[in-house]
Amino acid sequence: MKIFKFAKKHIIKYKFFIFLFLLSNIVSWTMSILLPYITGTYIDLLLKFNSMKTVGIFSIELLAIGIISIITSILSNYFYIKAQTNAMFDLNAHILDHVKKMPILYFNDKDSTYLNQRINSDCNTITSFVINSFPNIIINSLTLIVIFCVFSKINIYLTLLLLILIPVYLFIYKLFERPLYDYGYEYKESQSSFFSQMDEQLYNIDLIKLNAAFDDSSQQFRNSFLEFFPSVLKYSKISYLFSSTDSMMRIASQVILFFFGGTQIINKKLSIGQFTIMSSYFNMIMNCISFFLNFGKSYQDALVSYNRIIEILNNPKEINGSRKLESINTIELYNVSFSYNNSSTIIENFSYEFNKGKIYSIIGKNGTGKSTLAKLILGILIEYYKGKIYYNDIEIKDLDLYDTRKKIIGVSEQEPKLMSDTILNNITYGLNTYDYRDIDMFLNIFNMNIDNFKNGINTNIYESSNNISGGEKLKFSLIKTFLKDPDVIILDEPTSALDTNSIDNLINILQKIKKDKIIIIITHNQNILNIADEIIDTSYSFNSNSPSFVK
Secondary structure, eight states, X not given: OHHHHHHHHHHGGGHHHHHHHHXXXXXXXXXXXXXXXXXXXXXXXXXXXXXXXXXXXXXXXXXXXXXXHHHHHHHHHHHHHHHHHHHHXXXXXXXXXXXXXXXXXXXXXXXXXXXXHHHHHHHHHHHHHHHHHHHHHHHHHHHHHHHHHHHHHHOHHHHHHHHTHHHHHHHHHHHHHHHHHHHHHHHXXXXXXXXXXXXXXXHTHHHHHHTTOHXXXXXXXXXXXXXXXXXXXXXXXXXXXXXXXXXXXXXXXXXXXXXXXXXXXXXXXXXXXXXXXXXXXXXXXXXXXXXXXXXXXXXXXXXXXXXXXXXXXXXXXXXXXXXXXXXOOEEEEEEEEEESTTOSEEEEEEEEEEETTEEEEXXXXXXXXXXXXXXXHHTTXXXXXXXXXXXXXXXXXXXXXXXXXXXXXXXXXXSOOOOSEEHHHHHTTTOSOOOHHHHHHHHHHTTOOXXXXXXXXXXXXXXXXXXXXXXXXXXHHHHHHHHHOOSEEEXXXXXXXXXXXXXXXXXXXXXXXXXXXXXXXXXXXXXXXXXXSEEEEHHHHTTSSSOSOOO
């Protein structure tokens, strides 16, 4: 089965816990099998001998079975949680690793909350299904075999009568198989979208408050629910019909058992104790048959999740070569063209060479491709451009860009993204080594008094919280970039939220380090432009073969 094959490598790591889960289930199952037989035998012995000794022995046996059942149930649950939670994390991590290496434009029309909810929900469904299936199939198969053997020894006619139920159940499953899959898929998709809308309401709380858009946001949320609700009804309806059919079969089977069982007792072909055994075992048989019936439903749910995950994994990863660089001396763009989704061309036949030892400033009107140029240089848009881009005369499609960006390229964005972590972990994010003295130096250069934060450099900061300003975020991003000491530095509007003193200090740093760097700055700040060796104006440059102005 493809679901088992897919999940196997993430689950097999925890085979020890799965074995203990199976073992505890078998012990618990043994107790459940023994209890009806002991109970029926006890009734017959009590009617025959009327002895207190019989009562005492049965009570001790019942107590022992109860204690063992409770202990094994606790252990079973513990081992299951250990295996399932770890396996789910592994599968989540595997998919997330793939998603993080997919081309950047894939995410343009994707909602992160939707993707997160979808991946987490589907991984949970698959791992739960696979880990539960193996022990449950074994236990329920053993139950059917053992009980039918017991039944055949007690009364062969009732046994044959109950065997007829199996093909009936198979017919019921085939009847519901396709609707369960279709409605389950629709339900999971709409559920992911609904929770995405719910998260967006909280994420945009500042926007809602600033515009007092409480009614509008509430109506938007209601509309999202109205789109979600029909899929809930359809899935609930088919699930309820499925379970109701199972219940009707149970009732019909119970009637058959009691009618024919009562007839056998009256005709002296069955004792009351034997009937008690068969009645108890009959309920266990029905539970087993019901399990296999519902296993089909669970399989359809897991199949939906599997197909949704495969749909994500079938998206190819972005290009990343194998050649590694120790340093970058030149970056050359040759006849580079780029457009988003086949829309109007943003960059056309652009050629330029960036050399170590110079500061380059990129200026231009909004939407003329300043940030796009930076992304092209970084290889972020590697799948989408035409032309050639070289680092040290090596085409970037042949380079291990992950290694290059990690080690020798530093970037500070206009609106820096922060991790939900401490200040220290944010400014050292992605760095293998760093010196606390350098951190203190850069904090002083950018006028960051770390003592203003509750726990100093170990204060937790959050992207959407109010415990950090836009200027502080920008300064932390700049500190992280300079702390890395890369060969190539790309800064996007680095002065947009800085005070005058910090801007002056930034300029001093850039002039001091430029000898050994390629520094590219997107900016309109005149002080930065004054120290630039060359200026590229994207308002004119990107439709010709040379920049409009070279300083």
